[in-house]
Amino acid sequence: MASAGAPGLALRLMDGAQPGAADYPGDWAAWERARIRVLADTGAWRRALQRLDERPSNLPRTFDHWAEYQQARCHLELGQAEAARQRLRALLWQRRADAADERVRRWRRAIVRSYLVGGAVEDAVTAMRRFDQDYADPGTAWAHLRGRVLLRAGRAHEAARHLAGARLDTPAARALTLLARLRSDARGASAIAQEALSAARADDADAPARARF
The missing domain is CATH 1.25.40.10 (Tetratricopeptide repeat domain)
Incomplete structure (x- = not known):
């Protein structure tokens, strides 16, 4: 119930x-x-x-x-x-x-x-x-x-390597991975932002998941 x-x-x-x-x-x-x-x-x-x-x-x-x-x-x-x-x-x-x-x-x-x-x-x-x-x-x-x-x-570099190796596939983990990559490689900010936008627009992303990105 x-x-x-x-x-x-x-x-x-x-x-x-x-x-x-x-x-x-x-x-x-x-x-x-x-x-x-x-x-x-x-x-x-x-x-x-x-x-x-x-x-x-x-x-x-x-x-x-x-x-x-x-x-x-x-x-x-x-x-x-x-x-x-x-x-x-x-x-x-x-x-x-x-x-x-x-x-x-x-x-x-x-x-x-x-x-x-x-x-x-x-x-x-x-x-x-x-x-x-x-x-x-x-x-x-x-x-x-x-x-x-x-x-x-x-x-951030260690976090990015760790999270990439862990291959986590939840919205929270994907958002954390993107944040780690952003902080460890500011030069890739544009590409990372595009990944975050794509993740937020994914068909399986509910409202809380979208908010993480």
């Missing part, structure tokens, strides 16, 4: 259908995951954070780990970089930074992003380099974040 464009109605239905956490903690947690996703999809980050902060104490540990990461995510979306990092570091400490755990990768990527959100660009570069030392991450999300870090750090 939320995906059909009626998130408010979906949330009201959840209010009536979600079982009590005291008697059914596992079922309550499953419903709460769905609720937080709806709130996140609608940009209601403060409301989501409040729900997560006020969750009952008797929930499955797997849900608590998920909720703690979602709290960090909310802080990031609200521009609260230090609060996000505190949450993420606590998660890493709990997991003893087990590099084989996919969740640890996700948390460390989020720490890199937190430095960008807080304007600590060189710290973001350092965290990015450490991540690269520990992982060979081919994922598009990391490639895009890595490109953003390099651009913010004034390393």
Whole structure:
């Protein structure tokens, strides 16, 4: 229902259908995951954070780990970089930074992003380099974040090479790649501007995608 464009109605239905956490903690947690996703999809980050902060104490540990990461995510979306990092570091400490755990990768990527959100660009570069030392991450999300870090750090040539090699094919990634090329080669500005115009006019480009160009 939320995906059909009626998130408010979906949330009201959840209010009536979600079982009590005291008697059914596992079922309550499953419903709460769905609720937080709806709130996140609608940009209601403060409301989501409040729900997560006020969750009952008797929930499955797997849900608590998920909720703690979602709290960090909310802080990031609200521009609260230090609060996000505190949450993420606590998660890493709990997991003893087990590099084989996919969740640890996700948390460390989020720490890199937190430095960008807080304007600590060189710290973001350092965290990015450490991540690269520990992982060979081919994922598009990391490639895009890595490109953003390099651009913010004034390393446009490196960003352009990295993004070209990653071959990302989302509107956001294409826009970032063009920006990196523009900053690293001002002489090609005319050709790059033409590429951006063509991308904005593409048949598959929706309004948000066009705005990126």
